[in-house]
Amino acid sequence: MKFGGTSVGDEKCIARVVSILKHHHNTGNELAVVVSAMSGVTDQLHIIAKEAVESLDEPPIETTIHSLRARHKKVLEAVAPGETDTVMQEIDIKLENLRNILTAIHNLRELTPRSKDYIISFGERLSARIVSAALREEGIPSVPLNGCEAGIMTNERHGCANVLPESEQKIKSRVLPLMQEYVPVVMGYMGCTGTGIVTTLGRSGSDYSAAIVGAAIDAEEIWIWTDVDGIMTSDPRIIPDARVLPDISYLEAMELSYFGAEVLHPRSIEPAMQKGIPVRVKNTFNPGAGGSCVLSKQHRDKRVVKGITYIDKVSLINITGAQMVGRPGVARAIFGELASNSVNIMMISQASSEANISLVVDDEHLDIAISALGSVKKGGYIREVTYDRDICAVAVVGVGMAGTPGISGRIFTALGKNEINLMMISQGSSEVNISFIVKEDDGIKAVKVLHDEFELSGECEE
Ligand SMILES: Nc1ncnc2c1ncn2[C@@H]1O[C@H](COP(=O)(O)OP(=O)(O)O)[C@@H](O)[C@H]1O
Ligand SMILES: N[C@@H](CC(=O)OP(=O)(O)O)C(=O)O
Numbered sequence: 001m002k003f004g005g006t007s008v009g010d011e012k013c014i015a016r017v018v019s020i021l022k023h024h025h026n027t028g029n030e031l032a033v034v035v036s037a038m039s040g041v042t043d044q045l046h047i048i049a050k051e052a053v054e055s056l057d058e059p060p061i062e063t064t065i066h067s068l069r070a071r072h073k074k075v076l077e078a079v080a081p082g083e084t085d086t087v088m089q090e091i092d093i094k095l096e097n098l099r100n101i102l103t104a105i106h107n108l109r110e111l112t113p114r115s116k117d118y119i120i121s122f123g124e125r126l127s128a129r130i131v132s133a134a135l136r137e138e139g140i141p142s143v144p145l146n147g148c149e150a151g152i153m154t155n156e157r158h159g160c161a162n163v164l165p166e167s168e169q170k171i172k173s174r175v176l177p178l179m180q181e182y183v184p185v186v187m188g189y190m191g192c193t194g195t196g197i198v199t200t201l202g203r204s205g206s207d208y209s210a211a212i213v214g215a216a217i218d219a220e221e222i223w224i225w226t227d228v229d230g231i232m233t234s235d236p237r238i239i240p241d242a243r244v245l246p247d248i249s250y251l252e253a254m255e256l257s258y259f260g261a262e263v264l265h266p267r268s269i270e271p272a273m274q275k276g277i278p279v280r281v282k283n284t285f286n287p288g289a290g291g292s293c294v295l296s297k298q299h300r301d302k303r304v305v306k307g308i309t310y311i312d313k314v315s316l317i318n319i320t321g322a323q324m325v326g327r328p329g330v331a332r333a334i335f336g337e338l339a340s341n342s343v344n345i346m347m348i349s350q351a352s353s354e355a356n357i358s359l360v361v362d363d364e365h366l367d368i369a370i371s372a373l374g375s376v377k378k379g380g381y382i383r384e385v386t387y388d389r390d391i392c393a394v395a396v397v398g399v400g401m402a403g404t405p406g407i408s409g410r411i412f413t414a415l416g417k418n419e420i421n422l423m424m425i426s427q428g429s430s431e432v433n434i435s436f437i438v439k440e441d442d443g444i445k446a447v448k449v450l451h452d453e454f455e456l457s458g459e460c461e462e
Helices: 011-026 041-054 061-079 081-108 113-120 122-137 167-179 206-216 250-258 270-275 330-340 363-377 407-417 440-453
Strands: 033-035 142-145 183-187 190-192 198-200 222-226 247-249 279-283 292-295 307-320 345-350 356-362 384-397 424-427 433-439
Touching: 011 061, 011 122, 033 122, 033 206, 041 061, 041 081, 041 113, 041 122, 061 081, 061 122, 081 113, 081 122, 113 122, 113 198, 122 142, 122 183, 142 167, 167 183, 167 206, 206 222, 206 270, 247 250, 250 270, 250 292, 250 307, 250 384, 307 363, 307 440, 330 345, 330 356, 330 363, 345 424, 356 363, 363 384, 384 440, 407 433, 407 440, 433 440
Parallel strands: 033 183, 142 183, 222 279, 247 292
Antiparallel strands: 190 198, 279 292, 307 356, 307 384, 345 356, 384 433, 424 433
């Protein structure tokens, strides 16, 4: 069971988490738990790391340490009064490490990907100790484990590390035996390299940690506890009448999360899928609700389109040049150069004339992508590289779209009727997803129009 940042955000939330775990423990389940940092803490750590390296004046290291200490102490006193002193001693040691490294970073004005990962993993180091103490306070034996202790071994891709296959045996041999006696509370989001260097798994990566641990221990189910009733037809912040999807396939969940449904991390499905383990998404604040179940087959909702997603932190790059037509190797040069600069490409589309290739990249990769394409341009066959930051990606997802004629017609007619201009369209041959780019100002409108067009708010079809 994984509990996200909002689920462990304060003492009341942690008390709920403990009562959920107590219920499942007392009904005979063996549990392994993964927790995220308390909401906002990872952001706070990112900010102080940046300030430590960039600030010419004294960065607010002390203020940050004090605020982290005060927030965690208040929660600990409420949920584990019997252990406050001992756990606070451990927390103070961690905070002292944090203070020292931030001071060193400021003095050296050097923040490496390694040291950054070490810093931003502190949120989970603190929260897991508190959740574990809160369980003990309720009479449930529990131990906290950091990612390395739990056996989560990764490559050295700091900031977005990949879990290595050998983790499976390590996790199994470390976590499973513990579960006979304790409820282990694993610090999500973090792992370590073979030499013990701390890595992180990418923002919102605790879902990935949970999937990795769940798959390694051959869990019966992997439950992701969050702050909404399940995976919904769209982000409820955009579409207030979005509906919970009771059953959804692995493929659909992967596509929805890849294209912006934050409720699950895109990498969290594959480990479960490989082992056929159902992933259940449930609401910590409404545990009685059924939630969503991600499975290989879906049973209840026969609707062709399952959900509409939206991402706004992306940019569109257009590469044009008549010389690109019929010339083998152009795509290799473009994608090879982008790959060697670690640019993640989210969508690709090529006009049939071959004189144009459009790409969508994360906003944060745009500058590096443009500079990489500048080198490719020197080859002579690209005439122009233009970009637009003011766009967003919308995706329509559903396994049933494959082989159902007329879906794209409905999508584009509905958008056209609402005067929404399409700047790029992409559909993979799996037909599980039709994604397109519109101006940022049209993004939310496009989601609403399509949510209505496919009547996603209504009752599910049995
Ligand atoms: N399709 C969707 N279904 C459910 N939630 C979604 C969807 N798209 C975006 N979200 C957002 O994801 C949020 C939960 O993800 P996140 O904030 O990362 O939770 P946690 O802190 O539990 O990891 C929800 O509050 C919701 O606003
Ligand atoms: N704390 C990390 C990892 C994480 O998964 O968080 P959350 O479960 O709150 O999305 C982050 O903020 O990115």
